[in-house]
Amino acid sequence: MIKEHDRIVLTVDLPDYQLRAGDVGTVVHIYRTGEAYEVEFFTLDGQTLDVVTVEAAQARPVRSTEVLHARALT
Template identity: 60%
Template sequence: MIKEHENAVLTVDLPSTGLVAGDVGVVVHVYKHAKAYEVEFIALDGNTLSVETLDADKIRPIRDREMPHVRDMAAA
């Protein structure tokens, strides 16, 4: 189970938000029995891009040896 304030990786594209699988967010709330999560996706300048309520199968914990990747959200 992913805990509040931990990073999580999006496992699906969310076209309406411009988010894509592999984007990293921070869990800001865990719903009952960890069936869903509130996840905040933040740009490197500190601005919030999106806050999404996601079913547990839409995110996963980060894994050892993974590296974040930078992309321009203005193009999304």
């Protein structure tokens, strides 16, 4: 179960926000017992890129065996 302040991984691209599947964000609010999340996405230097509402099917929890990966915004 995803909770507030957990990191999540996008499972789909969100081109309107320059976000791609695999990008990592932090949950700042949970809607309707987990049907959707308000997620803040950051650049690696800590600047907020955007805060986006993400449906539960568009995100998954971070796994302990994963490593972060950097990419430039286009």
